[in-house]
Amino acid sequence: MGEVTYIDAIRAAQHDLLRDDDRVFIYGQDVGQFGGAFKATQGLKSEFPERVLDTPISEDAMVGAAIGAAIEGMRPIVEMQFADFSSIALNQMVNHAATYYYRTGTSIPLTLRLPSGGTPGSGPFHSQMMEALYSHYPGMMVIAPATVGDAYHMLKEAVEFDDPVVFCEHKFLYRWLKADSFASDGLPLTQARITRPGKHATVVTYSAMVHEAVKAAERLAEDGWEIEVVDLRCVKPIDTDTIMASVARTGRVLALGEAFPWGGVTAEVVSRVASEGFHLLDAPPARLNAKDTPIPYHPDLWRAHRPTPETIVDALRKLLNF
Template sequence: MAVTYIDAIKDAQEKALEDNPKVFLYGQDIGKFGGAFKATKGLQERWPDRVLDAPISEDAMIGMAVGAAIEGMRPIVEMQFADFSSVAFNQIVNQAATHYYRTGVPVPIVVRMPSGGTPGSGPFHSQSMETIYAHYPGTVVVTPATVADAYSMLLQAVDLDDPVIYCEHKFLYRWLKSDDYKGDNLPIGKARITRSGKHATVVTYSAMVHEAVRAADMLYKEGGWEIEVVDLRSVKPLDTDTVMASVARTGRLLALGEAFPWGGVTAEVVSRVCADGFHLLDAPPMRLNSKDTPVPYHPKLWAMHRPTPESICEALRNLLAY
């Protein structure tokens, strides 16, 4: 029986609860209701004292989790949507992220953030927040794009002593399926070559990995172009070595992301390649992100707002033609 991306997240939390009595889950309606996306469904029945409903206050949720982590617990906090985490911004970046630096006491919390857009979700339920949290020292930011990574990276995140922002993409929840959770179990901070190629490199992460692979398949059928796709897997730490090695093979770079274009992960990738690998490039590096507007509600507008296989192909054609 196939397992989905959301199954992987639920089962990883279940295993974490089984393996470590210090792990507990905390979030709005995650108990009997099972969470907004049912990522905790049935877990409170097994662990009524460790799967806890939270008040509708993201600030209070992270504050409690920070305090519990300081005392030795390992909380996994569910934000209903990544967008809502801005209410807890102070607790995440000024308390959790800095605590070890200030005191020598780690804060091992995992904040699950349902990220990215889906048709009809609109501006308050579709944002990609990974750039904001990666900006601050002390955080680890992961962006799993496969079922196997959704499972293994969540378990790795629980074991880390640093606060981890776990960006799970809502569009992948029930669409992405696999036979099992078996994978290469790469560590957090190591990128993966999802598709090998020799003519251009696409560096991306999360749901955009799948759009990039579709675009690469289209260009191969169109003209025999072989596009290499690099899945960053985590955006902080960012695996510059794998990116540079890919650009050295292809000579061309497209940095692709669903987040807004100003600054961000794609800008960081281009900046690092230009600074340390300018001599490797045969063409100016390119970036492709969502439009610089709030995320629209209408499904057709949303489809135009974010990168698609067609718009990725267009960008790559321009890159290949240089």
């Protein structure tokens, strides 16, 4: 196939879904001729003119209309220009889409694509990680692919799934992350992956932080430490079995995330390890998140705000030396 990027995978998955299933359509702001804010739908309007639809600037109306279409048997993919803006549609997702099967027995096969996370110079309104907010509510699956192959295959599986799925795609990975193909190892949608095996400590993470964790592990390998990196892939439901098996091997765990520290995925990981795997631990479970402040605009401040390989190394050294 040649070199393909993370956003190539997202575009190709949508193309193949539109081609293979007449029930699939794409709905969002500027997703048509313009090709989306990040060009994730570029070229799809010309090939599927009736099923790649531009919307007014109303996230609430977009998701509400998609819920109605899903009730009638369609499989909508809704693109938010930025994950941050999806809060305007929160009521539609958590009070309507997520509860509809429970209330009526009718499935809502709606996929909400959220361009997530920070890039230099994006500031507080275009950089947030929203996965914990959606994971709080029952009735939805929340996934966060960290590889090119997962971006392709997990998006296809999300659209084929019969319940609402929040698909958190990281903007920083769009054109930076590359692979030879869209090949995948065939893991089930909700199963975590051991990205890097190790025996001295476990890092449990997801999305773009997987790559930062691997960089940190490579630096610590120079000192003889073998760090295991677990890529959650799916944060709701969370693969507790893979986490516990890794902690059983290493005895130490660092839960790592780019999101804000209060609550969230890393808190859930630590809570589960402490309550279900306390006997496995040789050190207290640790967490590392972004700072508990709005996300700064200046690139240097942004780098100081989120975890980096350097801060991950520091956190792991404290854990290893406990």
